[in-house]
Amino acid sequence: MLSIKNATAKDISLIQDIVKQVWPQTYTPIVGKEQVTYMLNLFYTPEALKKQMKLLGHRFIICYDDDEPVAFASWNEAEGNIYKLHKLYIITGRQGRGVGQTMLKHIVHEITAKGAVALLVNVNRFNFKAKMFYEKAGFTHVIDEDIDIGKGYFMNDHVLTMKISNP
């Protein structure tokens, strides 16, 4: 039975556990081991996660299957009425079984209530599985973006957007 709970700074080690399982498997074939290590140090240290939660206004949720944490996600209002999905990661053994859809539905429901117009997400251009997931959920590819993250590393992304229709 899936359930979704809000996450706070107390859940950081839990989030890191999920990341340690998903990230190397997903991104090592795409960007290589060195860049994975670099990005984990950039975005997933306790300090970085705390900053995202407290300073940048990212909302975090964790999805549990009974008592077992299987996924987490984060988003914020990036610009007026425009929300950005920053992270959505599901441990590899649970992917493709509706966990992502359940979380996305939860997020869309929340931001719709806040008057969102659009939800944006960046997906690595070689992460075909993720792109398919988002397109199936109603996202459209709009542009490509190459983001310089320092030390000669780049994130080569698709930007996908979904229209949020308000009642």
Add this chain to the structure above:
Amino acid sequence: MKCTIILLLLIFSASNISFSQEHNVHQIKYIFNPAADAGEDLKKALLTAGKTHKNVLILVGGDWSYSSIVFDRQLAMGSLKPYIDEHYVFLRVNFSPENKNENVLGPYDYPKHEGYPIIIVLDSGGKKIATKSCDEYKNGQQLPYVEYKILQTLKAWEIAGAKS
């Protein structure tokens, strides 16, 4: 004595609350800012255009409009960006119920009853070259917009601006 303790507790808990709020300093920016001084922005854009021999490309839209958001991303971040940077001074002007910027946009007679966003191109003297609803760059009713069609229009207007 009891009163003092309660009072102290109250002060303490109140300061705790403000402390946690101070930590959340996330500020919402806007793509199309309803509070921006569009008249002043346009003046600056025209000045830059004059100095650099470019036209001014105004995108009229709002953060309330999904189409405006998509079009803005395509112009300002996508593969059209290098061309636009080279030939145009790009300016966003908000249109929303709270601020329609009629004083600024009024003189340009743009198709305000068609779909938003709308583009207006001015030469560096502030004379209107052309204006269009972006709807016609859609692929049917589909988003995103068709970029080669946008580029065709912008190239044609760039040449028209150079002549005038």
